[in-house]
Amino acid sequence: MYRPVDRCAYNRPAEPMDGFKSGEAMAAKILVIDDDPNVQRLLTYTLKQEGYEVLVASDGAEGYRLWSAEVPALILLDIMLPKVDGYQVATKIRAEEGSAAHVPIIMLTAEREVEQKVRGLRAGADDYLIKPFHPAELLARIKSLLARFAPRDLLVGRPPLGRVLAFYGAKGGVGTTTIAINAAIALHRELGRKVVLVDANLQFGDHRVFLDLGLDRKSIIDVVTAPSIDLDLIKQVLVHHDSGIDLLLAPPSPETAELVTEEHMPQILDHLRSLYDYVIVDIDKRLDEINLKILDQADQFFVVMTADLSCLKNVRLVLETIGHLGVEPGKVHLVLNRSNAFTGISMKNAESALKRTIEFQVINEYRGAISALNSGAPFMYTKADSPLGRSLLDFGRTVDKTSAAMPQPALGTH
């Protein structure tokens, strides 16, 4: 069972940069993957004594899952594990972690042979300890690796990236909300970003349904009806989801939607971008004043589409319209949802009809998408390992890579 946990890297305390002063590494999370209960006990005791938080997995699959769900600061990995061995675990982690991340891995083994050592290092281990080892040696190696790999930009106090990513459906029902919600969760849970999701589909917002939340939750209406909009107010209105992302919900009923005006959006988004790495905005398909204000604020604008004729027609119209409005072409991206569903129009045909590249694709998995919707538990939260989850994660990774590389936006300039 996938255990929902908050794995935002922000929750991680700063790790010591010099690495050798006792007590400085308080509460860094260490994952022990070893099937021997005695070793588990010994390591847990030793590490806890030193102030580390300890997670324990008894086999490779569980170890991999905990790495993915908990983002430990370091892994102690036994080689001879049941089912998936230590080499395979290390290889899989190295293949999965983004280029910006590197969890230090120390391999533990009873073997002395050089060949084993080399194989472990090749699989992606950073260091190697032969059992039995002295706890002092283990701790010294852990501290040294933590110091070496402490990612400076994840240290407490790093300013948020502050990117606004807007998701717009070229046609109703193409999967905009599905992609916005699951991309938000992927950016947080899998990539350690701090994320807020805004349901800007003001009349018929769906996030309460997708995330199983009642109408009693606070919404954007509580922001816009207050005498003035400030950070404290916004923080009080945001709803925290178990997946770790925060939400600014749409009005609870269509008739209250008109209380939100185009003046409100820039203020709200500016406040949010001062707090979060990513402000993900799910907008409806009207190109009205409010949506144009959001588009103006957005660092990236994702037009979600499927490969059918009416959608292609709409994409062309949207691209033309926002071109006339002077929107910078570089920030507009096409996302082909249900990319492998049969529509009679291939991606190549769609690209040549639009005369532009479709940069992103999300696969078709109707059952996965609809059962997540029906149960109110997004697949990126409960089934990140499914094909649809992996497809969304690929999308999130690419978005994160390009967004993080963009220059820091100046707040309040919109």
Ligand SMILES: Nc1ncnc2c1ncn2[C@@H]1O[C@H](COP(=O)(O)OP(=O)(O)OP(=O)(O)O)[C@@H](O)[C@H]1O
């Ligand atoms: N990649 C996918 N594979 C299969 N089904 C999908 C996929 N993405 C979305 N769906 C399904 O498509 C339907 C519409 O999805 P969603 O509500 O996200 O679209 P939307 O564009 O936000 O719609 P609306 O115009 O109502 O806001 C849902 O039933 C959802 O489960």
Ligand SMILES: [Mg+2]
């Ligand atoms: Mg929607």
